[in-house]
Amino acid sequence: MIYERKSxxxxxxxxxxxxxxxxxxxxxxxxxxxxxxxxxxxxFEKKDYVQKCMKCHLIESLQW
Ligand SMILES: [Zn+2]
Numbered sequence: 001m002i003y004e005r006k007s008x009x010x011x012x013x014x015x016x017x018x019x020x021x022x023x024x025x026x027x028x029x030x031x032x033x034x035x036x037x038x039x040x041x042x043x044f045e046k047k048d049y050v051q052k053c054m055k056c057h058l059i060e061s062l063q064w
Pocket of ligand 1 (some may be wrong): 054055
């Protein structure tokens with residue numbers, strides 16, 4: 001019983017550490033994506049109320 005509780009606590013700590021690492025990785029990837037989008041010469045494909053760039057997958061709303 002005591003062991004189980006300790007084990008799940010360790011897992012919680014492990015999950016939190018992993019989440020922090022993934023969050024940092026996500027931030028890094030978002031930055032990288034933004035850099036790519038800034039240098040993209042967009043080629044939009046229109047769909048209903050949005051248009052999506054076929055190259056960088058940027059989505060823009062066409063609604064005003
Ligand atoms: Zn683009």
